Amino acid sequence: MAPDGTALGNYPQAFTHLGLIEAAANLDMAGSREALHRWATGRSQGRSGS
Numbered sequence: 001m002a003p004d005g006t007a008l009g010n011y012p013q014a015f016t017h018l019g020l021i022e023a024a025a026n027l028d029m030a031g032s033r034e035a036l037h038r039w040a041t042g043r044s045q046g047r048s049g050s
Contacts, residue, residue, distance in 0.1 A: 026039060
């Protein structure tokens with residue numbers, strides 16, 4: 001928010017940012033290419049991977 005209380009950006013853009021943050025966190029937590037691949041495969045099959 002701006003100092004005067006008005007919103008900056010737009011509401012749908014916030015969801016994009018959350019997705020970007022989640023992706024960065026998952027890359028950081030994966031620690032290896034194989035772990036990231038297992039997580040991504042689980043997500044695409046409808047499992048949370050956690």
